[in-house]
Amino acid sequence: MTQVSSPDAALDVLGRVFGYEAFRGDQAEIIRHVIGGGDALVLMPTGGGKSLCYQVPALVRAGTGVVVSPLIALMQDQVDALAANGVRAEFLNSTQSLDERRRVEAALLAGEVDLLYLAPERLAVESTVALLDRAPIALFAIDEAHCVAQWGHDFRPDYLRLSMLHERWPSVPRIALTATATPQTHAEIAHRLQLEDARHFVASFDRPNIQYRIVPKEQPHKQLLELIRTEHPGAAGIVYCLSRASVEKTAELLVSNGVPALPYHAGLPAEVRAANQARFLREDGLVMVATIAFGMGIDKPDVRFVAHLDLPKSVEGYYQETGRAGRDGLPSTAWLAYGLQDVVQQRRMIDQSEGDLAHRRRLSSHLDAMLALCETAGCRRVQLLAYFGQPSSPCGNCDTCLSPPETWDGTVPAQKLLSTIVRLKRERNQTFGAGHIIDILRGKQTPRAQQNGHEALATWGIGADLSDQQWRGVVRQLLAQGLLATQGDYGILTLTDASAQVLSGDRSVSLRTEPERVTRQASKTKAAAVDLEPAQRELFEALRSWRAAQAREQGVPAYVVFGDATLRAIATARPSTLGELAGISGVGQKKLDTYGEQVLAIVGGGTPARGPAVSSFEPSAQELADQEEPPFFFDEEPPPEDWR
Numbered sequence: 001m002t003q004v005s006s007p008d009a010a011l012d013v014l015g016r017v018f019g020y021e022a023f024r025g026d027q028a029e030i031i032r033h034v035i036g037g038g039d040a041l042v043l044m045p046t047g048g049g050k051s052l053c054y055q056v057p058a059l060v061r062a063g064t065g066v067v068v069s070p071l072i073a074l075m076q077d078q079v080d081a082l083a084a085n086g087v088r089a090e091f092l093n094s095t096q097s098l099d100e101r102r103r104v105e106a107a108l109l110a111g112e113v114d115l116l117y118l119a120p121e122r123l124a125v126e127s128t129v130a131l132l133d134r135a136p137i138a139l140f141a142i143d144e145a146h147c148v149a150q151w152g153h154d155f156r157p158d159y160l161r162l163s164m165l166h167e168r169w170p171s172v173p174r175i176a177l178t179a180t181a182t183p184q185t186h187a188e189i190a191h192r193l194q195l196e197d198a199r200h201f202v203a204s205f206d207r208p209n210i211q212y213r214i215v216p217k218e219q220p221h222k223q224l225l226e227l228i229r230t231e232h233p234g235a236a237g238i239v240y241c242l243s244r245a246s247v248e249k250t251a252e253l254l255v256s257n258g259v260p261a262l263p264y265h266a267g268l269p270a271e272v273r274a275a276n277q278a279r280f281l282r283e284d285g286l287v288m289v290a291t292i293a294f295g296m297g298i299d300k301p302d303v304r305f306v307a308h309l310d311l312p313k314s315v316e317g318y319y320q321e322t323g324r325a326g327r328d329g330l331p332s333t334a335w336l337a338y339g340l341q342d343v344v345q346q347r348r349m350i351d352q353s354e355g356d357l358a359h360r361r362r363l364s365s366h367l368d369a370m371l372a373l374c375e376t377a378g379c380r381r382v383q384l385l386a387y388f389g390q391p392s393s394p395c396g397n398c399d400t401c402l403s404p405p406e407t408w409d410g411t412v413p414a415q416k417l418l419s420t421i422v423r424l425k426r427e428r429n430q431t432f433g434a435g436h437i438i439d440i441l442r443g444k445q446t447p448r449a450q451q452n453g454h455e456a457l458a459t460w461g462i463g464a465d466l467s468d469q470q471w472r473g474v475v476r477q478l479l480a481q482g483l484l485a486t487q488g489d490y491g492i493l494t495l496t497d498a499s500a501q502v503l504s505g506d507r508s509v510s511l512r513t514e515p516e517r518v519t520r521q522a523s524k525t526k527a528a529a530v531d532l533e534p535a536q537r538e539l540f541e542a543l544r545s546w547r548a549a550q551a552r553e554q555g556v557p558a559y560v561v562f563g564d565a566t567l568r569a570i571a572t573a574r575p576s577t578l579g580e581l582a583g584i585s586g587v588g589q590k591k592l593d594t595y596g597e598q599v600l601a602i603v604g605g606g607t608p609a610r611g612p613a614v615s616s617f618e619p620s621a622q623e624l625a626d627q628e629e630p631p632f633f634f635d636e637e638p639p640p641e642d643w644r
């Protein structure tokens, strides 16, 4: 396909194919640069609109846009979403039959493919390279480019070979894209993909529609249920847990409490994982309970909350995972419950991890940054963005902004605690975890205290003025500030070099009070329907159920038909002609042709003609066969049981 590139060609494609009126942020500049043949490295948060940055140039430039993506399991959905807009997209991967692959190859050589999706492993195969040599290539897009970063959290060795694209096709522009953006990762991507001379586009990493909240972990399952019931009833969400066992347990708990939920972790059979992922994408209002094996590349735009029941290992990981909420720009929640045992568990995992000292140090500094985020008394968003090297001011939409914690002078309690640890060691040669140390401070008679005669310690009962919970907060914060350390499987508390300064009174300790609980106004309907008049809401719901039926019939995710934002706009504008409908954001030519009449019929109050109703929500056997497990997992073995 040869198309003449004019200044308006990109804008024309945007409107005609995708149904959008204007580019967002850097999109216009990135697209202009790539259409002109330039290389680009694009750092943009999830939901920022990265896909259009390569899809539009691929449609404007002559030849096929080749997209390198690590996510075989999602290629079908990506291609379906493009096909729904009339784009000729294909993929080549191991899930296909030989015939199917031949068909795609022939289409490619005939110039009938606008976008071709490939996994990086496939580019390592000489026959693929030879095939691409025979087809005109518009550009190479390297999606999820942070997979090339060796010390990042998603490293994929096959990405290292992608530097060969430049050598093999020096005149074809390359655009690498990622939502991960610490300055180190940024530099590593540029270096490894030989994109030092490319233009770098770094967008703001802020996700203003996500409300960040971090709460002390008390009864995590109860807290989670309350979050879902009061703030996000009936909404789609993701709950992250560290271990497979807690994934299973949490999913069961949700289901038994009337919240539709599915488990996902690397220990499940591939077909169960694929089926659960397909249901999460296709059905409305499911909660996925998962380890971090789940989520990369999940395009579902209406995930309303991401909850963490365990502490993530790094701020980068946390930001990636929470970023899966609210891609459609509507209000969403990122909620994390963390407690003392999380810190102990993570430290232990670092101590036991393979790799050299430098590697363990790196893991440790990632954890420290995560803890600092949890214990900050300042704005969460300011701290998050600062981590990505982007200065900002307090956001007004995180728990610490909405209910600022007070800080208090915790020097004396810190001294009491540290001194108890020192005395036990010096006088008795004993060490204990936080639970027993707190019991001593509070003067709590327990069998262990009696057996050991701990009433005789000088610090016995000197901390009775603080509650158990307050003391746990003190321990957590001292750990986060590096004034206390834990050791071994039972989370034994020990001093650090800095502890001595506190004991000697040379250093004071500032602590934050446990914050007031922040909850969003309970909403009776899904967030997307918020602010709609009753009649608009009714229409919105009618459109949603029509969309659900369409998606089921076609075996595609609902958002491939239309996104919530587009349905909202239709419900508000009530178009009565195809021309009016075409003016709505997200309605391109192909969707207008396919669905226009049906949508107008619903707006007009009628019921559109429909295919046969599909009785089951389960994906068909064929759909299951189409899914392939991602070839990699970063999963955790279940950590040993609680230490307390």
Ligand code: ADP
Pocket: 020, 021, 022, 023, 024, 027, 044, 045, 046, 047, 048, 049, 050, 051, 052, 299, 301, 327, 328, 563, 585
């Ligand atoms: P990313 O890949 O950066 O996470 P996507 O490319 O999936 O983000 O885009 C996020 C959402 O924003 C999608 O629903 C997409 O269609 C929409 N979008 C992107 N660019 C525009 C635009 N210029 N106008 C309107 N909607 C857009």
Ligand code: ZN
Pocket: 379, 380, 381, 382, 394, 395, 396, 397, 398, 399, 400, 401, 402
């Ligand atoms: Zn804030």
